[in-house]
Amino acid sequence: MVSKTITPALPDKIITGKEAGLVLCAECYKVHRYIPDAEQECRCCGAELYQRKPDSINRTWAFLIASMILYIPVNTMMIMNVAYFGTDEPSTIMGGVILLLQMGSHAVAFVVFVASVLVPLFKMIGIMLILFSLKYKVNMTDRQRIKMFRFIEFIGRWSMLDIFVVSILAALVHITGVAEITAGPAATAFGTVVVLTMLAASSFDTRLLWDYKRKNYKNIELNQEPAAD
Template sequence: MLTWALTITGALLLIPANILPVMTVIYLGAGEPSTIVGGTLELYQNGLWGIALIVFVASVAVPVMKLVGLVILCLIVQWRLDVAPRQAMRIYRVVNAIGRWSLLDLFMISILVALVDMGAIAEVAAGAGSTAFATVVVVTMFAVRAFDPRLIWDIYEEKMAAVDSKARDEERE
């Protein structure tokens, strides 16, 4: 139940994280706030496709994949889906491993804010979107920690016990 609550919270917070400005770069008095997707497109248009790819993966793809993985895991447990436990455990391990990579984007923003303080020449300020994004990262990390992967194996054992019981009943008949 806690995993569901945290996953839904993360999904809802992903909306303001992608709509609100993540940071504002002001260079020589000119600049405007940019969102995650807007910043990624701007990097790509300026020929920085490698950095744009990293930002896109860390800020868009990873959180979405993590939330989808958490929903799949929660549905497997709640609906007792007939899924091979090894496959479900792979999903769990991937979701657990990729979660930390979302922090890469926040790390980049914090370094930019700390390093680029040139007064009237250039200024970088973190926006409300970065706070929402940081909250998404933390909430989804808690969601993964709250999920108990043993539940996957419990479902498998229950199904195997039911199959064994059915086989024994058929033998008696």
């Protein structure tokens, strides 16, 4: 059964739920009347109600900065050590990718490179760009910003790939004296980075992207009157 897609017409006067004094329950999709300055719970499912996620921007910045700091040891320290007949061969994340290239498995090397190098970088830079776009003018349309954010949310979990690979290898290959693979400190750091970037994305409230634009519009109107704040 293929269902028809309907896009309602954009109303002439754009009003958000916040401006209309309404609040949408993030869990069960019910619409309630918003009571200002009160802790409000959804009467239907008991979830906390808020028009915008509390402290969204500050929390996102905090998680983002923490993950950026941890990203340094991720790339400089070793993620796993391969002891093969007594010779140690520690490798970093990039080292692992290069090793896979040398082995001739280009497709897998590409997948690992995307998941553990490109994805975390893209995620951190993307979230930062979106946060900056709330303060400064960035040459992006609203649709582009929301699409970028949805993409960031979608790809985030895939960077766990390297953590899983390390844990599988460490479990499978531990024949003492012959071949032994152990995890390195970068694995811990990398796991934390992935969790932190996921938390950063989930604490960001997408509705702020549209609020900002309206605030700007208001500023334009206000600027015509002197002494407006």
